[in-house]
Amino acid sequence: MIEKKISNLNQLEALAKECVSSMKKAPTAQLLFLKGDLGSGKTAFAKKIAHVLGIQETVTSPTFVVMKEYQETNHSWIQRLVHIDAYRLNNKSELEYLKWDSYLRDPHTLILVEWPEMVEGVDQGSAARTLSFQLSENQKERAIQIT
Ligand SMILES: Nc1ncnc2c1ncn2[C@@H]1O[C@H](COP(=O)(O)OP(=O)(O)OP(=O)(O)O)[C@@H](O)[C@H]1O
Numbered sequence: 001m002i003e004k005k006i007s008n009l010n011q012l013e014a015l016a017k018e019c020v021s022s023m024k025k026a027p028t029a030q031l032l033f034l035k036g037d038l039g040s041g042k043t044a045f046a047k048k049i050a051h052v053l054g055i056q057e058t059v060t061s062p063t064f065v066v067m068k069e070y071q072e073t074n075h076s077w078i079q080r081l082v083h084i085d086a087y088r089l090n091n092k093s094e095l096e097y098l099k100w101d102s103y104l105r106d107p108h109t110l111i112l113v114e115w116p117e118m119v120e121g122v123d124q125g126s127a128a129r130t131l132s133f134q135l136s137e138n139q140k141e142r143a144i145q146i147t
């Protein structure tokens, strides 16, 4: 387990960069589970990931639409970003209904899932990691645990 302390958005971007450059091609999609309370910085991190991948489109929170897909990247082999907010889902079968398998089977896709607790037990493929975001008491710093 690695723990990083983040106190501004530049440091969050540096972490996103590190995360992307440490990804290794796998038979299935790259998958990052983003855990943490409301406002702990999951969507902010997703925006930084999109930026690192060279996605030009504005990334907004998928809270109301559940899932958003971005196709144009400048990364050598990650060609698609799928951003999911599972907050409103009731169980993993609702996610499976949303093309989960076709995304997961694509080695050129990076999937980010906010609120993975809502879809516990969903198939993770071979390249899954979890980032847990925690706001400090004074709300100035965030601790991010990577497992
Ligand atoms: N590392 C950071 N440094 C400074 N501000 C941050 C950082 N991370 C997040 N923020 C700010 O905190 C606010 C809430 O963050 P964000 O929307 O990413 O939370 P979230 O975890 O996605 O919440 P939700 O569970 O509601 O989706 C945003 O305004 C964001 O810009």
Ligand SMILES: [Mg+2]
Residues within 6 Å of the ligand: 042, 043, 044, 061, 085, 114
């Ligand atoms: Mg969010």
